[in-house]
Amino acid sequence: MKIPNGQQIIEEFEKWSPKYLAMEGDPIGLHVGTLNKKVERVLVTLDVDEAVVDEAISKRAELIIAHHPPIFRPLKNLQTDFPQGRLMEKLIKHDIAVYAAHTNLDVAEGGVNDLLAQALGLQNTDILVQTYEAELVKIAVFVPESHEDQLRDALGKAGAGAIGDYEHCSYTLSGTGRFRPTADADPYIGESGKMEVTEESKIEVVVRKADKDRVIRAMIAAHPYEEVAYDVFTLENKELPMGLGRVGTLSEEMTLRNFAELVKEKLDVPFARMVGNGEDKVKKVAVLGGDGNKYISQAKRSGADVYVTGDMYFHTAQDAQAIGLNIIDPGHHVEKVMIRGVAEYMAKHTKLQCEFIASEVDTEPFRII
Numbered sequence: 001m002k003i004p005n006g007q008q009i010i011e012e013f014e015k016w017s018p019k020y021l022a023m024e025g026d027p028i029g030l031h032v033g034t035l036n037k038k039v040e041r042v043l044v045t046l047d048v049d050e051a052v053v054d055e056a057i058s059k060r061a062e063l064i065i066a067h068h069p070p071i072f073r074p075l076k077n078l079q080t081d082f083p084q085g086r087l088m089e090k091l092i093k094h095d096i097a098v099y100a101a102h103t104n105l106d107v108a109e110g111g112v113n114d115l116l117a118q119a120l121g122l123q124n125t126d127i128l129v130q131t132y133e134a135e136l137v138k139i140a141v142f143v144p145e146s147h148e149d150q151l152r153d154a155l156g157k158a159g160a161g162a163i164g165d166y167e168h169c170s171y172t173l174s175g176t177g178r179f180r181p182t183a184d185a186d187p188y189i190g191e192s193g194k195m196e197v198t199e200e201s202k203i204e205v206v207v208r209k210a211d212k213d214r215v216i217r218a219m220i221a222a223h224p225y226e227e228v229a230y231d232v233f234t235l236e237n238k239e240l241p242m243g244l245g246r247v248g249t250l251s252e253e254m255t256l257r258n259f260a261e262l263v264k265e266k267l268d269v270p271f272a273r274m275v276g277n278g279e280d281k282v283k284k285v286a287v288l289g290g291d292g293n294k295y296i297s298q299a300k301r302s303g304a305d306v307y308v309t310g311d312m313y314f315h316t317a318q319d320a321q322a323i324g325l326n327i328i329d330p331g332h333h334v335e336k337v338m339i340r341g342v343a344e345y346m347a348k349h350t351k352l353q354c355e356f357i358a359s360e361v362d363t364e365p366f367r368i369i
């Protein structure tokens with residue numbers, strides 16, 4: 001098997017965690033370097049700091065996949081006397097590319113929030129905050145039977161017919177096509193001025209509206225006719241909604257205090273902050289990786305007995321208390337669950353000749369004293 005280039009690796013990654021799932025303005029994607037090079041080793045990390053770059057150098061990784069974008073706010077300069085400039089200089093000198101998958105990886109199925117929910121043992125999980133719902137269209141195209149396979153293949157490769165865990169889905173009907181080429185036509189079948197009757201198939205595929213133009217281009221390129229006959233229908237049905245955070249249930253009810261202990265153990269953190277009465281009973285749990293201050297009312301509305309999220313502000317904690325929402329704040333660093341999660345997912349789901357290495361650097365800035 002050939003060593004992939006960075007572009008192939010990211011294409012595989014984005015099948016799982018596509019860019020369109022990200023929140024508006026989130027600076028995701030390639031941050032440093034190029035994907036136009038061979039990549040044998042990818043280092044997966046939560047953050048990119050100097051220790052992580054040193055680790056990438058020592059492990060000879062050519063690409064870093066990070067959750068937190070290293071250039072979050074636009075840089076005003078690249079002075080190498082300052083930490084961020086130095087970091088960029090080191091990455092470029094060692095030809096290490098950095099790709100960031102932030103809120104798109106939070107939303108993705110099996111991404112950060114699902115990994116957190118799994119770590120806590122939540123069952124029957126649902127989305128906490130819906131952020132994305134793809135609009136769908138249906139494309140029906142008419143093609144001579146001889147070119148059915150070629151066309152179905154091109155449609156599938158362009159992303160048409162992706163339904164849940166299935167791809168290349170289509171439906172084909174046989175029928176009769178009729179047309180008369182004019183004097184100016186250069187027909188694939190038939191002659192100018194003569195009525196033509198031919199066996200044709202109608203192929204139907206479902207396509208995300210965002211992919212429609214790309215699919216139509218691929219369809220026309222793979223079709224033998226000079227003028228391709230096709231219809232595009234707007235659909236009322238939507239894809240399953242996607243979003244941030246998860247809500248699910250524990251296998252057994254426990255006290256809030258015991259649940260806080262479970263959070264510490266399962267998410268591997270030395271401490272957690274708790275809002276609420278330690279003797280309260282907890283069964284339904286909402287979890288949202290990173291900073292979940294904005295979503296306390298959604299957590300309350302979901303019916304959760306407790307909301308697990310990081311970076312809780314003093315006043316948000318007071319608001320939660322006032323609406324009777326228990327909170328466990330284990331810190332933002334619990335998102336480190338993505339390091340192993342992404343490395344294992346990519347190794348399992350892609351057939352690339354490339355190693356995915358989980359970073360061993362601890363980027364948690366807080367220490368308990």
Ligand SMILES: [Zn+2]
Nearest residue numbers: 290291332335
């Ligand atoms: Zn985060």
